[in-house]
Amino acid sequence: MSDYGSGRDAAAQPALRLSGLSKSFGKPAVDRLDLTVQAGEFYALLGPNGAGKTTTLRMVAGLLPADSGEIGIFGVDARRQPIEAKRITAWLPDEPMLYDKLDPLEYLEFVAGLWGVPPEVAQERAVELLHVLGLWEQRFERCEGFSRGMKQKVALAGALIHNPKLLMLDEPLTGLDAAVARQVKDLLVERVRAGAAIVLTTHILEVAERLADRIGIIHHGRLIAEGTLGELRSIAGERHSTLEDVFLELTRPDAVATEAA
């Protein structure tokens, strides 16, 4: 059974449904974006620099007000019920901020407190996350002395401490060495298997190719293609065999928008 099921209504709803989501900073950054991700699905959101990925994730996480459109998270209207939506959503920014004077255990205790997680539950989850992410030995060391990858793992643990059902992860694997990246990937796959949904942005196309159930390509704030790797290959044309080929074909400046646009 799913670890995340909380009644029939939540189970029947997509984990994330964006409809006509828009945000402009003078010019459109996200432009009438429609996107649906199901529970138990690993979704990779790809796009060139400045395509609108981070802006999209920040709106879903409730950190940036949308200009228009709808954001549904397991049936919760995130624009009208932001607190309820945040309770079930994790947000990992591309450059996470930690409280450097805290050690990982203290940090997780602090974050769990913000979410109102009961201390005994928080303690159990913190122990598990620190073990899974290979941070147990460093649990009493201040984060200020940590490498970037270690800080990234502490931030990820913090993002997961309230057992969110939807994980919005902005470049979670960038800059991690192979061993650390493997730990993080394994943890994410395990969460998806347990019924959570993940939306992950990455410029590492191999990550999307290997992990994602579906891939969306965003360009100029619009979803220009979406599907499994096989489906994207047929959209781009059969001669494009790798995701890199497909991505470069679909996002080249003179490419014609596809059916997903």
Ligand SMILES: Nc1ncnc2c1ncn2[C@@H]1O[C@H](COP(=O)(O)OP(=O)(O)OP(=O)(O)O)[C@@H](O)[C@H]1O
């Ligand atoms: N706070 C802001 N103020 C003004 N413009 C912004 C702001 N945030 C994003 N933008 C603009 O919105 C567009 C989309 O940016 P966004 O950060 O969402 O892209 P991205 O796909 O995440 O890019 P990258 O892959 O480089 O991280 C860009 O043109 C960017 O300059």
